[in-house]
Amino acid sequence: MYDVAVIGAGIAGIEAATQLAQMGYEVLVVEKDGRAGGHVAGWDRLFPFRRNAAGLTAEMLKMMDRGKAVNILAGTTVADVQRDGQQFRIWLSDGQGITVSAVLIATGFKLFDARRKEEYGYGIYDNVITSADLEQMFASGKPVVTKKGERPKRVAFIHCVGSRDEKVNNRHCSKVCCATAVKQACEIKQMYPDAEVYCFYMDLRMFDRHFETMYLDAQAQYGVIFVRGRLSEAAESIDGRVTVKAEDTLMGKMLKISVDMAVLMAGMEAAEETDKLAAMLKVTVGKDGFLNPADECLQSNFTREKGVFVAGACTGPKTIPETLADARAAAVSIDGYIRVGSEEKSLREEIIGKIRNKREEIRSRRSRSEE
Amino acid sequence: MRQRFIYDPFVLPFMAGFVFIIIYLVAGIISAIRELPCEDRKKLGKSIFSRKIFVSAREIFMECLIHRRIFRRNRMLGFMHMSIAFGWFLLIVLGHIEVRLYCPERVNLPYFPIFFRYFMMETDSTLKGSLLFFLMDAALLMVLTGIGLALYKRINSRLMGMRRTTKLKLGDRIAMYTLWAVFPLRLLAESFTSGISGGSFLTRGFGLVFESFVSNEALIRPAWWAYSVALGTFFLAMPVSRYMHIPAEMLLIVLRNAGIKSKKTNAGYGNIELYSCSRCGICIDACQMSAAARLDRKTTVYFMRMLRRQEGDIEAAARQCLMCGRCVQACPVGIDSCRLKQNVRRSESFFSPVQYRYFPPTETIRTDVLYFAGCMTHLTPGIGKAMQTIFGRAGVNYRMMDEGGGICCGRPLMLSGQEKSAAIMIEKNTDIILQSNAELLVASCPVCYKIFNEEYSLPIPVMHHTQYIEQLIDRGAVTVGHTGLSAVYHDPCDLGRNSGVYNPPRQVLRQVANLMDTSHERGEGLCCGGSVGNAVLTGDQRRKIARDALYKLTGEKPDILVTACPLCKKTFAGAGLQQVEDIAQVVVKAME
Numbered sequence: 001m002y003d004v005a006v007i008g009a010g011i012a013g014i015e016a017a018t019q020l021a022q023m024g025y026e027v028l029v030v031e032k033d034g035r036a037g038g039h040v041a042g043w044d045r046l047f048p049f050r051r052n053a054a055g056l057t058a059e060m061l062k063m064m065d066r067g068k069a070v071n072i073l074a075g076t077t078v079a080d081v082q083r084d085g086q087q088f089r090i091w092l093s094d095g096q097g098i099t100v101s102a103v104l105i106a107t108g109f110k111l112f113d114a115r116r117k118e119e120y121g122y123g124i125y126d127n128v129i130t131s132a133d134l135e136q137m138f139a140s141g142k143p144v145v146t147k148k149g150e151r152p153k154r155v156a157f158i159h160c161v162g163s164r165d166e167k168v169n170n171r172h173c174s175k176v177c178c179a180t181a182v183k184q185a186c187e188i189k190q191m192y193p194d195a196e197v198y199c200f201y202m203d204l205r206m207f208d209r210h211f212e213t214m215y216l217d218a219q220a221q222y223g224v225i226f227v228r229g230r231l232s233e234a235a236e237s238i239d240g241r242v243t244v245k246a247e248d249t250l251m252g253k254m255l256k257i258s259v260d261m262a263v264l265m266a267g268m269e270a271a272e273e274t275d276k277l278a279a280m281l282k283v284t285v286g287k288d289g290f291l292n293p294a295d296e297c298l299q300s301n302f303t304r305e306k307g308v309f310v311a312g313a314c315t316g317p318k319t320i321p322e323t324l325a326d327a328r329a330a331a332v333s334i335d336g337y338i339r340v341g342s343e344e345k346s347l348r349e350e351i352i353g354k355i356r357n358k359r360e361e362i363r364s365r366r367s368r369s370e371e
Numbered sequence: 372m373r374q375r376f377i378y379d380p381f382v383l384p385f386m387a388g389f390v391f392i393i394i395y396l397v398a399g400i401i402s403a404i405r406e407l408p409c410e411d412r413k414k415l416g417k418s419i420f421s422r423k424i425f426v427s428a429r430e431i432f433m434e435c436l437i438h439r440r441i442f443r444r445n446r447m448l449g450f451m452h453m454s455i456a457f458g459w460f461l462l463i464v465l466g467h468i469e470v471r472l473y474c475p476e477r478v479n480l481p482y483f484p485i486f487f488r489y490f491m492m493e494t495d496s497t498l499k500g501s502l503l504f505f506l507m508d509a510a511l512l513m514v515l516t517g518i519g520l521a522l523y524k525r526i527n528s529r530l531m532g533m534r535r536t537t538k539l540k541l542g543d544r545i546a547m548y549t550l551w552a553v554f555p556l557r558l559l560a561e562s563f564t565s566g567i568s569g570g571s572f573l574t575r576g577f578g579l580v581f582e583s584f585v586s587n588e589a590l591i592r593p594a595w596w597a598y599s600v601a602l603g604t605f606f607l608a609m610p611v612s613r614y615m616h617i618p619a620e621m622l623l624i625v626l627r628n629a630g631i632k633s634k635k636t637n638a639g640y641g642n643i644e645l646y647s648c649s650r651c652g653i654c655i656d657a658c659q660m661s662a663a664a665r666l667d668r669k670t671t672v673y674f675m676r677m678l679r680r681q682e683g684d685i686e687a688a689a690r691q692c693l694m695c696g697r698c699v700q701a702c703p704v705g706i707d708s709c710r711l712k713q714n715v716r717r718s719e720s721f722f723s724p725v726q727y728r729y730f731p732p733t734e735t736i737r738t739d740v741l742y743f744a745g746c747m748t749h750l751t752p753g754i755g756k757a758m759q760t761i762f763g764r765a766g767v768n769y770r771m772m773d774e775g776g777g778i779c780c781g782r783p784l785m786l787s788g789q790e791k792s793a794a795i796m797i798e799k800n801t802d803i804i805l806q807s808n809a810e811l812l813v814a815s816c817p818v819c820y821k822i823f824n825e826e827y828s829l830p831i832p833v834m835h836h837t838q839y840i841e842q843l844i845d846r847g848a849v850t851v852g853h854t855g856l857s858a859v860y861h862d863p864c865d866l867g868r869n870s871g872v873y874n875p876p877r878q879v880l881r882q883v884a885n886l887m888d889t890s891h892e893r894g895e896g897l898c899c900g901g902s903v904g905n906a907v908l909t910g911d912q913r914r915k916i917a918r919d920a921l922y923k924l925t926g927e928k929p930d931i932l933v934t935a936c937p938l939c940k941k942t943f944a945g946a947g948l949q950q951v952e953d954i955a956q957v958v959v960k961a962m963e
Binding site: 113115116118119121123124125166167168169233234235236245 | 749750751752753756776910914940941944945946947
């Protein structure tokens with residue numbers, strides 16, 4: 001028997017599940033991939049302080065396992081959901097059915113498929129890669145090289161690929177790519193101090209506490225060159241280099257630069273099949289494909305559908321600290337809903353009784369271990 | 372039969388309307404023909420005394436009376452139009468036959484056949500008379516059926532296969548309601564008179580029914596008065612209504628068969644096209660801005676009305692168009708409304724020749740085959756790369772004309788009305804092409820292909836890459852296998868409908884993939900929504916059109932959607948629902 005089903009075992013899902021388990025709930029996490037950790041687990045280092053991403057998810061999973069109240073079903077998806085009074089009956093892709101009191105959607109985002117921005121040549125030109133590809137190169141521990149295996153002398157980072165772009169129907173800003181580009185640009189410079197590194201940006205959105213420092217360091221310490229101008233197109237020369245065309249809007253000049261490697265800062269889109277899941281759970285989807293909470297400010301983890309909650313990037317692009325805070329808030333919202341919001345008295349009392357016992361058990365276990 | 376009267380005052384409203392419309396039409400036709408350029412007038416003169424006049428007569432019969440093109444679109448709609456037009460025509464013809472047979476001395480009175488049954492009385496039931504009366508009644512019944520259907524169409528147009536029908540203005544409404552009233556009033560008048568004049572199954576039948584509860588004698592003259600007033604009002608309202616299409620379409624058919632086409636101005640032929648529009652509204656459903664983005668009021672029928680009445684922001688209306696040609700294809704009258712819109716789009720307000728100083732000095736390229744990728748292919752490098760692979764495999768001596776960016780073909784400027792600017796591009800590009808000594812120009816973008824064909828006077832043939840690939844395969848210059856993929860082909864507007872290239876892409880695709888049929892192909896092909904013809908549409912509206920087109924095209928779940936236009940490919944990719952590939956890319960896959 002589970003109390004809460006969490007859909008998605010990215011950092012939002014893990015954090016919310018951990019918090020709910022600590023409150024005494026039995027939680028099932030359904031994850032479509034074969035492993036937990038989501039996008040963060042596949043990343044190398046995180047801005048602003050370049051902490052290890054795999055370390056972060058490993059630590060989170062360890063915290064979660066400590067409660068022993070969370071069960072993760074990897075490689076599983078939600079096949080169907082039916083409301084049964086105050087409860088939800090959920091059928092999973094592996095055939096089993098579970099009944100829960102609340103559902104938390106934490107399906108996160110998917111990276112924009114850069115092939116849709118064909119003029120930048122991803123998937124066509126050898127040396128056009130995405131930020132995620134570069135991060136994997138970093139994670140492999142080997143030096144970053146071009147397709148031919150040479151060290152790049154000139155690298156361009158292209159901001160806003162699939163974000164803030166009406167032409168691919170994504171008006172939203174993906175929030176994390178500016179900081180990621182600056183981080184990756186510095187890392188390239190650190191790896192190859194004599195390489196020329198360019199960032200082509202529309203606006204640099206360095207909104208968070210340490211971001212301006214990163215940006216300053218990138219210029220003063222690393223010598224990254226920032227060009228304000230959106231790329232119009234990229235072309236491949238015979239030697240496999242990439243010629244990028246852009247307008248430097250601050251200088252009012254057209255630029256044409258040949259680089260050894262172009263890195264596309266792919267933006268965020270709502271995860272695959274978010275709309276299908278939303279339809280099953282009767283949650284409304286915004287024009288941008290992300291889910292709509294019941295209220296942007298006061299009920300940011302609630303949805304219009306009672307008992308269905310949202311956390312993390314499924315409601316729009318978020319940084320890691322924002323996602324984690326959102327997940328914790330979702331856990332509190334779910335706890336409040338189950339304890340106070342349940343309309344059926346008998347069910348409510350049953351759950352509360354169970355939780356009371358559970359909490360006492362946790363407390364006694366803790367005091368015993370302290371002794 | 373015997374004559375009762377020769378005149379009654381109730382003929383006056385009809386005569387007033389009739390004389391007015393005859394004078395108006397004669398003056399209109401003279402001024403329309405005077406507006407034609409001299410060469411066109413000569414063409415017209417020649418055609419009248421040639422076989423062409425019979426072609427025109429046949430077409431007038433098939434289109435203006437039978438409405439064959441509307442029949443092809445929807446049988447009920449065709450039947451409605453035919454019933455009214457052909458039925459009315461029969462009434463007029465049979466009416467004149469009656470006069471010639473029974474009262475030949477009154478042939479010169481224009482109102483006599485119209486009010487024949489009031490002026491004549493039956494003396495004995497001749498066989499001839501009953502046959503003619505039967506035919507007259509049958510024709511009247513036909514018109515009444517058509518009007519019944521027209522009434523019903525105003526309530527439920529879907530029966531006739533129309534999602535939307537035209538919202539009419541005052542002039543049209545007056546003419547339409549009076550036209551609808553004319554025939555029931557005629558039925559009443561003839562029924563009331565049928566005791567004296569005789570009649571057939573319809574008029575005599577109704578006459579007997581009426582006799583049982585009203586005094587037919589007393590109602591005879593009021594009914595004929597009402598009939599005459601309705602007819603007269605219809606004629607008076609005709610010049611400000613859509614019913615000008617009746618005479619204008621006949622003139623249009625004669626001109627078209629004389630080989631006269633729309634020119635760079637809307638005077639003359641264009642004006643006759645305007646008057647030929649019957650505002651049937653078939654173009655409303657054909658337009659994807661209306662079908663997918665709910666811009667019903669921006670469709671061609673409303674533009675045509677604005678242009679004819681010279682009211683509203685005509686230029687804005689002309690610019691709110693994808694120029695995909697679907698309305699032209701659907702138009703039962705064959706009006707080239709895209710040309711009319713193009714002629715309204717004239718402005719040199721922003722660009723001036725001075726602004727093209729940055730053109731690179733023309734570098735001389737020498738080659739056999741010149742390849743013009745075009746700006747959209749530069750933005751979809753997958754297509755350009757595929758073409759280079761194909762050229763390489765075929766061992767063709769080719770050069771790219773716009774490798775480093777090149778000069779625009781000029782069509783987007785042309786479409787936005789900047790003809791002078793476009794002329795500069797055309798001149799520069801023509802220089803490059805001529806200097807190259809190339810034997811062939813290959814274009815990847817249908818937008819460029821169309822302008823190379825139509826506005827450049829090149830001494831060498833121009834091919835779109837679909838045609839060129841077909842030729843290479845036929846020649847054995849490239850050999851292809853079968854990819855095993857199922858494919859739906861999307862006809863780009865400027866390649867298909869607007870340039871008539873339908874078969875080469877299909878020939879190629881049949882060899883490399885399993886080509887699936889859709890109901891939206893060839894002339895009925897859809898616009899992707901990305902058209903450079905419209906610079907006013909918002910991204911959101913374009914997205915709606917693209918998604919709608921994708922849903923319609925991929926209903927059968929093909930592995931790939933194939934197109935032959937970089938702009939279509941890019942627009943569909945932006946909608947992000949289905950993988951779209953250019954035919955060149957599929958061919959490259961099949962070569963491996």
